[in-house]
Amino acid sequence: MAEAAAFYILAALILGFGVLVVTAKSAVHSVLFLVADFLCVAALYVTLQAEFLAVIQVMVYAGGIVVLYLFVVMLVNLKRPPDAQRDPRRLGRLGAVLAVAVMVELAAILAVGWSRPEGEAGALGPSNVAQVGRALYTDYLIPFELASILLLVAMIGAILLARREM
Amino acid sequence: MITATHYLLLSVGLFSLGVIGVLTRRNIIIILMSIELMLxxxxxxxxxxxxxxxxxxxxxxxxxxxxxxxxxxxxxxGIILAFYRNKETVNIDEMNLLRW
Incomplete structure (x- = not known):
């Protein structure tokens, strides 16, 4: 039952930090809660035997993306935060209702359509980093290369966009 | 026993939190963070x-x-930074240049 306890604790942490990310007043606090959330998701990956993804999650998300967010939040030093004054045209309550509707819809799909999917059951070893690497470099070689091209384009685009004089 | 359904329920919850963030917050940085939650x-x-x-x-x-x-x-x-440099805001209500 250690597995169940770990899952419930991690799920509670993930959802709790998610709520804090969405509701935090200050954007800096939001970013910090986001780091905690990503670390909890990484821990969840470890319980799911996805050690490689857990490390990638910590390095890329918690180490890279969140630092990028933090930099932008610090650079964009706001004298008046966006959520300070209400815009009468904005329908925030409707947005919340729509989000709940999405959740109900997803839960309904889950409840009605849930059946055990048939897939080829391979053997996932206790340490499957080599298997992930083999899949990435053989069956998914072209998507892998496309992903690297995408990253290159995104890098060039980000540099061009953030440059001071166009 | 933890089945895939439990993980799917957790995933639905986290995705919905992301949707709530996208639809209700006005700071575009927080909206991007909510999209990360959904991913x-x-x-x-x-x-x-x-x-x-x-x-x-x-x-x-x-x-x-x-x-x-x-x-x-x-x-x-990068887009947010470029926009902020021009308009001094990250409020999506004021990001309406492309709207009619």
Missing amino acids: NAVNINLVAFSHELQNVVGQAFAVFVIVIAAAEAAVGL
């Missing part, structure tokens, strides 16, 4: 099925999702 929910799904089916393909796809998230964050934050 994480998708990743939890993929990894949970990878574990359930004992198949490594789910993890390979999760790697691609992380790549997309990184590219999205870089380009999105």
Whole structure:
């Protein structure tokens, strides 16, 4: 039952930090809660035997993306935060209702359509980093290369966009 | 016993939190963070099925999702910086240049 306890604790942490990310007043606090959330998701990956993804999650998300967010939040030093004054045209309550509707819809799909999917059951070893690497470099070689091209384009685009004089 | 359904429920919850963030917050940085939450929910799904089916393909796809998230964050934050330099705001209500 250690597995169940770990899952419930991690799920509670993930959802709790998610709520804090969405509701935090200050954007800096939001970013910090986001780091905690990503670390909890990484821990969840470890319980799911996805050690490689857990490390990638910590390095890329918690180490890279969140630092990028933090930099932008610090650079964009706001004298008046966006959520300070209400815009009468904005329908925030409707947005919340729509989000709940999405959740109900997803839960309904889950409840009605849930059946055990048939897939080829391979053997996932206790340490499957080599298997992930083999899949990435053989069956998914072209998507892998496309992903690297995408990253290159995104890098060039980000540099061009953030440059001071166009 | 923890089944894939539990992971799917967690994923639904996290995804819905992301949707709430996108639809109710006005700071575009927080909206981008909510999108990251949604991408994480998708990743939890993929990894949970990878574990359930004992198949490594789910993890390979999760790697691609992380790549997309990184590219999205870089380009999105670049756009935010460029916009902030011109208009001094990150409020999406004031980002209406393309609207009629």
